[in-house]
Amino acid sequence: MKLHCFGESGNAYKAALTLEMADVQWQPAWVDFFGGATRSPEFRALNPMGEVPVLEDQGQLITQSAVIQLHVAERTRKFTGANETERREVLRWLFWDNHKLSALAGSTRFLMNFLPAHKRPDAVIAFQQARLGASYKVLEHHLGARDWIVGDAPSLADFACCGYLYYPESFGFTRSEWPAIDRWLARIAELPGWKHPYDLMPGSPADRT
Secondary structure: OEEEEOOOOHHHHHHHHHHHHOOOOOEEEEOOHHHOHHHOHHHHHHOOOOOOOEEEEOOEEEEOHHHHHHHHHHHHOOOOOOOHHHHHHHHHHHHHHHHHHHHHHHHHHHHHHOOOHHHOOHHHHHHHHHHHHHHHHHHHHHHOOOOOOOOOOOOHHHHHHOOOOOOOOOOOOOHHHOHHHHHHHHHHHOOOOOOOHHHHOOOOHHHHO
16 A cells, blocks of 8 residues: 655544554554645645545555545455444444544644744634633543543544654644643554654655755
8 A cells, every 4th residue: 555645644644553553554644734745736646635645456546544544444344343333333433533633733733833923823823722621621521531432442533542642743732731631642653664754755844854
């Protein structure tokens, strides 16, 4: 499998982390997002939406992080839950993450770190950080009495919801303020094969500097 990705993308990290945890053979293909690669005709031939990640697998082109995660889980029979109820819960949290957590965290992080300072919309950032605070409360409460988001083992839900929370750039998340989330992130990082996004995929702010 080949994953078109870049290190700064939390959505790509969800897919890369799932591939790594599933212990399948895969290789990253760096996408120069900040150089405009996703707007090129060559990349749009892979994904007309112009987004990473894109997974190539046996002639298939699979896009959107949750769809890639589900594809890997179906191929390996891992991380989808122990029964039908848990499988529905995994899907519920994948959808929640895409709408309530990753979409907000990713865009807020971009506005705060990857735009020139004079272009950063302070009012928008404050609004999104307030919405993120509500999302952190939901996740913190859910993890307060459990080790994993669904069931008794790590699942796609964990690998999705953690997608942006390991990044060092500021976007309104401080691990120490959310003890249950902090413990959960530590548990994920202790799993065999875990890697930080900048170690798992090519590309980082340091490279551009």
